[in-house]
Amino acid sequence: MARDKEQTKEKIIAAVEQLLAREGFSALGVNALAREAGVDKVLIYRYFDGMPGLLRSYGESANFWPTLNEVVGGDIENLKGKGIGAVVSEVLVNFSRALRKRPLTQEIMAWELVEQNELTAILSELREEWAKKLFATFATEAASTDLDLPAVTALFGAAINYLVIRGRSTPFFNLIEIDNDSGWQRLEAMIHLLCQRSFVSLEP
Amino acid sequence: MARDKEQTKEKIIAAVEQLLAREGFSALGVNALAREAGVDKVLIYRYFDGMPGLLRSYGESANFWPTLNEVVGGDIENLKGKGIGAVVSEVLVNFSRALRKRPLTQEIMAWELVEQNELTAILSELREEWAKKLFATFATEAASTDLDLPAVTALFGAAINYLVIRGRSTPFFNLIEIDNDSGWQRLEAMIHLLCQRSFVSLEP
DNA sequence: TACTTAAGTCACTTAATGGTGACTTAAGTA
């Protein structure tokens, strides 16, 4: 059996992801992790200085968050003619779709609501940066509305987060099917409609 | 020391609430509970047949959910002249305020996102009934809009749930202060504005 | 008063967890 430190580290980090995806964060412990990786748990302490350090390493190695490109829909320029309302709703819908494709991210987001640790801290930071960059992308359009843009996007973003997280384990919310596409189509339609009617373009 | 079965049962149920409020659901176990109630844990098995049965009893005994009156604002008749948009946003804002006053409910709602058990099942049922009654209250007004009302209220309701739950442990979301009134004022203002602009009254 | 029932106590088992110290064994090097 080859003795390769780097490879063993990678096995451990891979095991974090597998275990998280398969069993959820409540099952994530030193013992279970070592078992999953087929490795002695003492190596987790030696290489990562314990669970928190391991989570930090994992957090830095992974990419849970959708890319900006993914939510902007590929071509920013294309959106510029559409008016701020259409742009915002399109980004929100893209975001919800991107999130729904990422069970691992969902799992960590659920964890985030319940515990603070190195991993959720990293996710929070990433989200912050991400949101800032996104706002920066639309800085000029954002000026052309009388709405409180951070508040509005916080509302819609929070709604999407909640419904996606909740859809993991519950099929309905408020009579809407949140665990499949048919319900999400209704939600998407209302996101578009609410934004379309609410963002009035100011003439400068 | 008096031997009073009913009183002991009540002590145990009270301990569920205290422990849940003080330590959160992750600390809620048979041992900790017996310790909190000052009672031998075997009684939890004898009287409630274990933890699940105890949660059921607790769930049936408590009232975590805001009353309809609380979210309707006291007088339904008063709202009737206002138009559906104003009514909906007022109910939503009242709901958010009611929820923000209930740390225990917040705790259980967080739990609901992460685990399925007797208690969260009861909370889900209550929410379902509650939502149905609420919709029934405004059945006539609800007809006077072209919006998909369940979808719209699901979005706002989900947003409120998420932000309230998240505010327990994190001060900011998307640049908004969600752990105090100043941020919530901005959110409330946008809820009102979005509803006002989105609900167009149809003439019958 | 003697007896039965049930309320409450105690001690224990089993299993899992996080964490550590001492060991063995492989790889690289003087």
Next chain:
DNA sequence: TACTTAAGTCACCATTAAGTGACTTAAGTA
């Protein structure tokens, strides 16, 4: 080849949890 370093193994500790069986003790009743 002999030696050092570090990769990986193993056995163990303390703690905590859920759950159970046997016990004691109080209350009500014949």
